[in-house]
Amino acid sequence: MEILTGNELLSGATVYLDRHGNWVEDINEARVFLTEETEARDAAVAATRATMRINSLETETVTLKDGKVIADRLRERIRADGPTAPVFDRQHLGEDGHVSI
Amino acid sequence: MYRYDEFDAAFVRERTGQFADQVRRRVSGELSEDQFRPLRLMNGLYLQLHAYMLRIAVPYGTLSSRQLRTLGHIARKYDRGYGHFTTRQNIQFNWPRLTDIPEILSDLASVEMHAIQTSGNCIRNITTDQFAGAAADEIIDPRPVAEILRQWSSLHPEFTYLPRKFKIAMTGAPNDRAAVKFHDIGLMAATNPEGEIGWAVHVGGGMGRTPMIAKLLNGFVPHEHLLAYLESVLRVYNRYGRRDNKYKARIKILVHEEGIETIREQVEAEFAAIKGGVLHLPQEELDRISAYFAPPDFERLNATSIDVAREKILDPVYGRWLDNNIHSHRVPGYASVTISLKPIGGAPGDATAEQMEAVAGLAEKYSFDELRVTHEQNLVLPHVKIAHLREIYDALVEAGLAEGNSGLITDIIACPGLDFCALANARSIPIAQAISQRFGAPERQKEIGELKIKISGCINACGHHHVGHIGILGVEKKGTELYQITVGGDATEDAAIGSILGHGFVADEVPNAVERLVDTYLEKRESAQEPFIAAFRRLGEAPFKEALYGNA
Numbered sequence: 221m222e223i224l225t226g227n228e229l230l231s232g233a234t235v236y237l238d239r240h241g242n243w244v245e246d247i248n249e250a251r252v253f254l255t256e257e258t259e260a261r262d263a264a265v266a267a268t269r270a271t272m273r274i275n276s277l278e279t280e281t282v283t284l285k286d287g288k289v290i291a292d293r294l295r296e297r298i299r300a301d302g303p304t305a306p307v308f309d310r311q312h313l314g315e316d317g318h319v320s321i
Numbered sequence: 322m323y324r325y326d327e328f329d330a331a332f333v334r335e336r337t338g339q340f341a342d343q344v345r346r347r348v349s350g351e352l353s354e355d356q357f358r359p360l361r362l363m364n365g366l367y368l369q370l371h372a373y374m375l376r377i378a379v380p381y382g383t384l385s386s387r388q389l390r391t392l393g394h395i396a397r398k399y400d401r402g403y404g405h406f407t408t409r410q411n412i413q414f415n416w417p418r419l420t421d422i423p424e425i426l427s428d429l430a431s432v433e434m435h436a437i438q439t440s441g442n443c444i445r446n447i448t449t450d451q452f453a454g455a456a457a458d459e460i461i462d463p464r465p466v467a468e469i470l471r472q473w474s475s476l477h478p479e480f481t482y483l484p485r486k487f488k489i490a491m492t493g494a495p496n497d498r499a500a501v502k503f504h505d506i507g508l509m510a511a512t513n514p515e516g517e518i519g520w521a522v523h524v525g526g527g528m529g530r531t532p533m534i535a536k537l538l539n540g541f542v543p544h545e546h547l548l549a550y551l552e553s554v555l556r557v558y559n560r561y562g563r564r565d566n567k568y569k570a571r572i573k574i575l576v577h578e579e580g581i582e583t584i585r586e587q588v589e590a591e592f593a594a595i596k597g598g599v600l601h602l603p604q605e606e607l608d609r610i611s612a613y614f615a616p617p618d619f620e621r622l623n624a625t626s627i628d629v630a631r632e633k634i635l636d637p638v639y640g641r642w643l644d645n646n647i648h649s650h651r652v653p654g655y656a657s658v659t660i661s662l663k664p665i666g667g668a669p670g671d672a673t674a675e676q677m678e679a680v681a682g683l684a685e686k687y688s689f690d691e692l693r694v695t696h697e698q699n700l701v702l703p704h705v706k707i708a709h710l711r712e713i714y715d716a717l718v719e720a721g722l723a724e725g726n727s728g729l730i731t732d733i734i735a736c737p738g739l740d741f742c743a744l745a746n747a748r749s750i751p752i753a754q755a756i757s758q759r760f761g762a763p764e765r766q767k768e769i770g771e772l773k774i775k776i777s778g779c780i781n782a783c784g785h786h787h788v789g790h791i792g793i794l795g796v797e798k799k800g801t802e803l804y805q806i807t808v809g810g811d812a813t814e815d816a817a818i819g820s821i822l823g824h825g826f827v828a829d830e831v832p833n834a835v836e837r838l839v840d841t842y843l844e845k846r847e848s849a850q851e852p853f854i855a856a857f858r859r860l861g862e863a864p865f866k867e868a869l870y871g872n873a
Contacts, residue, residue, distance in 0.1 A: 231418050232372035275354050275368055294802065295739060299370050303740035305751040306668045308401060311372040311416060
C-alpha cells in the first residue's frame with residue numbers, strides 16, 4: 221500500500237494527497253493506493269506535477285492499523301508528526317496553501 | 322570588524338532583489354521547481370523534512386551585536402523563536418515560509434549579512450578560530466586574511482560550479498581550534514627562517530563517508546602570494562576533480578588517488594604561471610583590510626586574577642563556569658568567555674530569540690560590540706574584562722545560558738539529524754540529550770574532564786563524529802536506527818580519525834555504551850591529569866573495545 225506525499229510550495233509543509241484530490245496535512249486522510257492501483261497513482265503524480273505546487277513528491281509505503289495510516293519508514297513518521305527533539309508542532313499550510321488536482 | 326564598502330552593499334542588495342524576483346516567479350508558476358532549486362540553493366534555502374531551512378553565513382564566525390539582534394528578530398518574526406548554530410559557524414532557521422524569504426534577506430542585508438554560498442558546489446563560508454584576535458597563543462589574527470579570502474571566493478566566476486562543495490578553515494594559533502586538517506584547504510599560520518609570518522597550506526582533509534586528514538602541500542606561503550596559491554589549488558581541483566561520481570568528487574579523493582606529490586607539481590606549475598599577477602596581494606591592501614580588525618580600545622590593566630578556589634567555595638556553580646568557560650586573552654586583565662549553547666538535556670546549538678538578544682546586549686556592554694560563533698556550536702564574548710566576569714555570569718544565568726560545561730562531556734556537537742534533515746538516516750538530537758542527561762551531574766563531568774562527543778545522523782558527518790574523542794554515527798538498518806561508536810578521533814593539530822570498534826547500538830543502549838567507555842577511561846587513566854584522548858592513545862583500542870563488547 222502506498223500514499224503520495226510531498227511539501228507544499230509556499231509553506232514547505234508536509235502534505236498528503238487525499239481521496240478527493242486535495243493535498244492535506246493529515247496522513248490519516250491520505251488516499252491509500254493498493255498494488256493494483258498503480259495507474260491511478262501515476263495519474264495523480266502527473267496531475268500533481270502539473271500544479272507545480274508540491275515539491276519533493278514521493279510515494280511512501282504504509283500500513284493500516286486500527287484505522288490509522290502508519291508510514292513504514294521512521295523518516296516518514298517523523299515527517300507526519302513533526303520533530304521529536306526538540307518537540308515542535310509540524311509546519312502548517314497557510315491560508316494560501318490549498319492545492320488540489 | 323569588517324564593514325561593507327559600497328561594492329559589497331550594492332552587490333548584496335542587488336542579489337536580494339534578484340532572488341525576490343525569482344521567488345515571485347516560482348510562486349506565479351513562471352519557474353518550475355527544477356529551475357528554481359539551484360537558484361534557491363545558491364541563496365542558502367533548502368527544503369528539509371518539515372519545511373524550508375535557511376542557512377545564513379556568519380563569515381569566519383564573527384558577529385556584531387546589531388547582527389545578532391537581527392538574527393533574533395528574524396527568529397521571532399519569521400521562524401519559531403529560535404535559531405540553530407552550526408558546525409560551520411553559520412546559523413540555520415528551520416521553519417521559514419518561502420514567501421517570507423525576500424524580507425528575511427532584506428533584513429539581513431540591512432546588517433551586512435546574507436545567505437549566499439551557504440550551499441552548492443562553491444567555496445563555502447571560511448571558518449576560523451573562535452578566539453581569533455584574542456587568544457594568548459595566537460601568532461597572527463587570521464581574520465584579515467579570512468576576509469580577503471571571503472572577497473576572493475564570493476561569486477568567483479571560475480569556482481561557482483566546482484566538482485563539489487569546497488570548505489576552507491584557518492587558524493592563526495598553533496593550537497588548532499578550527500579543525501583545519503579536516504577541511505578541503507586548511508591554513509595554519511607559520512613562520513619562515515627569516516621570521517616572517519605566512520601560511521602552511523594543508524589540502525585534502527574532510528569528513529563525510531571517506532574521512533581524510535589533510536596533507537601538507539606547502540609549508541610556507543607568504544600573505545602576498547596566498548590568493549594566487551589558493552587559486553592554483555582550486556584550478557587543479559576544478560580541472561581534475563571527479564565529476565562522474567559525487568561521492569568521489571571532493572578534493573580529498575583527488576589528493577588520495579593522485580598523491581600529494583602529483584598535486585603539488587600541478588599546483589606549483591599553475592602557481593608559477595599566475596604568481597605576481599592580478600592576484601598578488603599588496604601590503605597596502607592587507608593593511609587596509611587589517612585596519613577593520615584593529616584591536617579594540619583595550620584599557621591598560623594590571624594582570625587581573627580571580628581566586629577561583631575561593632569563588633568555588635562561595636558559589637560552586639559560578640566556580641565551575643570560571644573553570645571551564647574562560648579562555649586566556651593576550652591582553653592583561655581581559656578574558657574570552659564561551660557561552661555554552663549546551664544546557665543539560667537541551668538541543669546542541671539552539672538559541673532562542675531572547676537569548677540572542679541577551680547575548681547581543683552583553684557583547685555591546687562588555688565585549689566591544691563583538692561576538693563569535695564556534696564550530697562547536699557555542700557563542701563567545703571575545704574581549705571582556707576579567708573584573709566583569711561575575712556581572713556577565715549573572716546575566717547569563719538570567720538568560721539560561723550559564724552552563725559551565727565548555728569542553729566537557731556534555732558540550733556535545735550534534736547535527737540536526739533525522740528530526741529535521743532530509744539527508745539523515747537517524748536522529749542525533751535525542752541521543753545528545755540522553756547522553757547530556759546521563760552525565761549532567763557537575764561532579765561527574767568534573768571527574769571525567771575534557772571529553773568531546775560528536776554525533777552525526779548520517780555519513781555526511783555534519784556532526785563531526787569522525788573527530789569525536791567518542792564519535793557516534795546514526796545509521797538505519799532494516800527500519801531501525803542504529804548508532805555506530807568510534808573512539809579516538811581528534812580535530813586539533815594532533816588530528817586523528819576515530820576507530821570503529823564493533824557493531825552499532827540501538828538508541829536506548831547508547832548512553833550505557835558511552836558510560837562503559839568513560840568508566841574504562843576513569844579506571845585506567847594514569848591520573849586525573851591524563852585526558853581521555855591521551856589515555857586512548859596510550860592504551861590503544863583493546864580496553865575500550867572490551868568495554869563495549871566484552872571479550873567475545
